[in-house]
Structures are given as C-alpha cells and as structure tokens.
Amino acid sequence: MKCPYCDKKMIKGFLMSSRDITFATDNPDCQYCEAYHCSSCKKIMIDYGNK
Numbered sequence: 001m002k003c004p005y006c007d008k009k010m011i012k013g014f015l016m017s018s019r020d021i022t023f024a025t026d027n028p029d030c031q032y033c034e035a036y037h038c039s040s041c042k043k044i045m046i047d048y049g050n051k
Helices: none
Strands: 011-017 021-024 033-038 043-046
C-alpha cells in the first residue's frame, strides 16, 4: 500500500493495545487490528472494514 501523504510504500502490520498502543509486523496471538505504517512521514492507517 502506498502512503496517501507522501506516496512511499507502507509497512503492513498490526496494532495491539492493553494500555499503550503497539505496532508489530509479526502476527500477534492477542486481539489486534490490521494497520499500515509509513516510516517516512510517521502515519498509521487502519482499515476498519477488514475483518
């Protein structure tokens, strides 16, 4: 996926939270939300339609 802000490639990963929000690139064993991270402009995109 390309970043809509800077047009660079985004990294696919997962957002997890028990208190602090964590972004991980490996598939977690706990509850998670699929997300994409742009390391260039420091944005995170969440596709909440994806189940």
